[in-house]
Amino acid sequence: MSKLSSNAIHDPQAFDERLRNVPQAPGVYLWKDANGKILYVGKSKSLRERMRSYFGAPRGLSGKTRRLVAQIADFDYILTTTELEALVLEMNLIKQHRPKYNVLLKDDKSYPYIKITLQETWPRIFTTRKVLDDGARYFGPFASAGSVRATLKLLNKLFHFRPPFDCSDVKFERHRKAGKPCMYYDIRRCLGPCVPGLTSVEEYRKAISDACLFLEGKSEQILRELRHKMQQAADTLEFERAAYLRDQIAALEKVLERQRVLKTGATDQDVIAFAREDGSAVVQVFFVRGGKLIGAEPFTLEGTDDTDSRELITQFLTQFYDSAASIPSDIVLAEHPEEAEIIERWLEQKGGHRVSITVPRRGEKKQLLDLAARNAAQKLDELRLKWLNTSQRAIGALTELQQLLDLPGLPHRIECYDISNTQGTHTVGAMVVFVGGAPRKSDYRRFKIKTVAGANDVAALQEVLRRRFRRAQQAQGELVAIAHAGDAHQPPPDLADASDPAALADPRAEGQEVDERWAELPDLIIVDGGKPQANAAQAVLDELGFGHLPVVGAAKGPNRDRFDLQLPGAPAPIVLPRSSTALHLVQQIDEEAHRFAISYHRNLRGKATFASPLAEIPGIGPKRKQALLKRFGSLDAMRQASVEELAAVPGMTHRAAEELKRLL
Missing domain, CATH: 1.10.150.20 (5' to 3' exonuclease, C-terminal subdomain)
Structure with missing residues (x-):
């Protein structure tokens, strides 16, 4: 029998019997906790052997694996025909479930790409976060939107296509109808395709083609063509055009001089190195195309504690190249990943060409790899300093709030509420959540006001709070009868007008789904406004049995140059000095609630009027x-x-x- 030291396993004997019956075949396994949540997804060419290894001698396991084993209560496995199928399935399951104990590429679903709409008559080049099979061409992913903007700005300067950030189809058609181009044509940042006669389809699409070649690292071909065109213009006495092409050649040569990194061969390769410390890891990728460095992007990894370097590399390669727009023929690494041959076969299938993974020990590639490693270490230091400073500032601000408001502990979870309307129409409420001083956007909620007519922010706030904390009662299974059930001015609970008292006591009795996240209560409630809002919020909390939760109003000063904190029933507000760290946190939270509320209000108003x-x-x-x-x-x-x-x-x-x- 395996050494099942996990405290979460209900029946160790039955669990061990199931492990013995796992086939000796390739596949994917999923460890689960007592609630059925997936903790870890792994693959193996021999499932039984690999899964039973988790329950061997604890001294042979890493600290991360021991923590995982302590939470294992159940498992599933999926058989595959080959190891390559297991790799692809593992990758897809990790992407779908993002398990706690897997190495994860941080926010991999939101990385930006450069999109070139080749399927359109007048193609655009812009940034997107979705790769679709729509006939367009994609480059990326990039680590941040800032790096994409810098690349697009450079491309537009070199090739003069439609401005990537300021040429929507509506604007394009408006200028076409007016017969006059915008200022980007005058400053030589656009060829002016919106106005017939300024450029031809062939000339414009050639500029787009050159932009693609530049992103592929084939800039020498562009230079040869530009020099040829400049000579032709000079021979035909078109000196203005020749000067224009000369300036374009000079700008391109200046960029290429900075890009050139390899002296031998026009090779396409990705150079990948990583740095790690104290459970954090950063991967630096150099994109070398045609022997030139066309991009360098740092990517952050999560869940790297005690993870073997080879596994870390494997997880990065599969997650990164699963969404990459292109795969080079050569990938340069500091050491071989696990099952390198399987990874190569998978990359070849995705890329449609031969792909080799190399680990150089000397020479130019090793120097480039060392440079990537130094960049990764530098980026990790920057991130750690940023995380440290952010954490220290947050703790300082939360501590100051605790002291100012005489709270029993640090306000780890803060909920802030704001109301938005236009002269009493399309009134909405917003709830934003900050945890540890940072926004948790997955917990944000918005409310369309149902029972308040006209511009009555106080009543609207009370409706929002009643709905929020009724849901908390539902999630906790403690919903009580409504004390104001006969009051027509009070909103109903957020159940489907349940008339059966049993349904009010337990919404699950009617088969209604209850979102358990509503059960998580705040350590501090902030409402936008002064004494009326703070007192109204306290009244609702007392009414629903949540009067013990601290609540405070956040009001801008008389000249809107400060924030005052108004406690319910207090005769005077607490004025936060300009040097206060709590001031900056409260201001950030209040402005985020206002932004979230007004964006929802504008959305509703726009739909109604438009x-x-x-x-x-x-x-x-x-x-x-x-x-x-x-x-x-x-x-x-x-x-x-x-x-x-x-x-x-x-x-x-x-x-x-x-x-x-x-x-x-």
């Missing part, structure tokens, strides 16, 4: 409405358009256009 008139017109469905808004941009533009222009919109008919024109 879409409703179209929705009420017979014959204008969602597709026609979307096409009309895309073509004209606003209702005013539609009013000014002729029936023929309206009928020319895809999906419209002449009859529908006439009816739309009549009603607008």
Whole structure:
């Protein structure tokens, strides 16, 4: 019998029997805790042997693995035909479940890419976070949006395509209709495709093609063509064009001089090195194309405590290249990953060409690898300093808040509420959550006010708080009868108007799903406003049995140059001095709540004012409405358009256009 030292296993004998029956075959295994949550996903060419190894002598396990084993209560496994299938399945399961004990590429779903819309007549180049099979070309991923913006700015300076941040289709069509280009044409940052006659489709698409070649590292080809065109322009006495091309060549040569890193061969390779310390790890990737360094991106890893270096490299390679837009023929590493041959076969399948993993010991590649390692170490130091400073500032601010408000402990979880409306219409509420001084956006919530008419922020705030803490009661299974059930001015609970007292006591009795996250209570509640808001919030908390939770109002000073904290029932507010660390934290929380509330309010208001008139017109469905808004941009533009222009919109008919024109 295995040494099942895990405290979470309910029946060790039955668990061990299941382990004995696991096949000696390739596949993927999933360790789970007592609640069925996946703790770790792994793969092996021999599942039984690998899974039983977790329950051997504890001294042979790393600290991270011992912590994992202590939480294991159950497992699943999936058989595969080959080790390569197991690798792909493991990768997909890690991406889907993001288990706590796996090495994870931080925020891998949100990395930005450069997108080139080759399928369009006048292609655009811009940033995106989704890679679609839509005929466009993608480059990336990049570690941050800042690096993408810098790359796009450089590309636009060199090749003069449509400005990546300021040329929407609506603006493009507006200038085409006016027959006049925008300022980017005047400052030589755009060829002016919006105005017929300024450039041809062939010339513009050549600029886009050159941008692609530049991102591929094939800049020498671009230079040869530009020099040839400059000579032709000079020979035909087109000196202004020749000077324009000369400046473009000089700018490109200046960039290439900074990029050139390899003296031998026009090779395509990714050079990957990592640095790690105290459970943190940063991977630095150098993108070398055609012997030139075209990009360098640092990526942060999570869950690297006590992880073997070879496993760390393996997990990074599979997660990074699963979403990479392209794979080079050569990947340079400091050491071989686990099952290097399987990784190579998988990369070859994804890239459609031969891929080799090399570990240089000397020469130019080793020097480049050492440079990448130094960059990774530098980035790790920067991140650790940033994390340390952020943590210290947060603890200082929370400690000051605790002292100012006489709280029993540090306010680890803070919830802040704000109300937004326009003259009493489209009133909404917002709840933002800060944990440890940092925003936890997954816990943000927004509320559409249902029972308050007109501009009454205090009543709207009370509705939001009642709904939030009714949900807390539901999640805790402690929902009690409503004391104000006969009061028409109070909102109903957030159940589906349950009339059965049993359903009110336990919403699960009606088969309703309850979000358990509502059960997590704040250590401090901040409401935007002064004494009226603070007193109203306290009244709701007392009413629902949460009066023990601290609540405070955050009000800007008379000249909006400070923040005052107003305790319920207190005669005067607490004025936070400018040097206060608590001031900066409260200001950050309050502004985030305001931003979240007003963005939701604007969204509702925009839908009501922009879409409703179209929705009420017979014959204008969602597709026609979307096409009309895309073509004209606003209702005013539609009013000014002729029936023929309206009928020319895809999906419209002449009859529908006439009816739309009549009603607008």
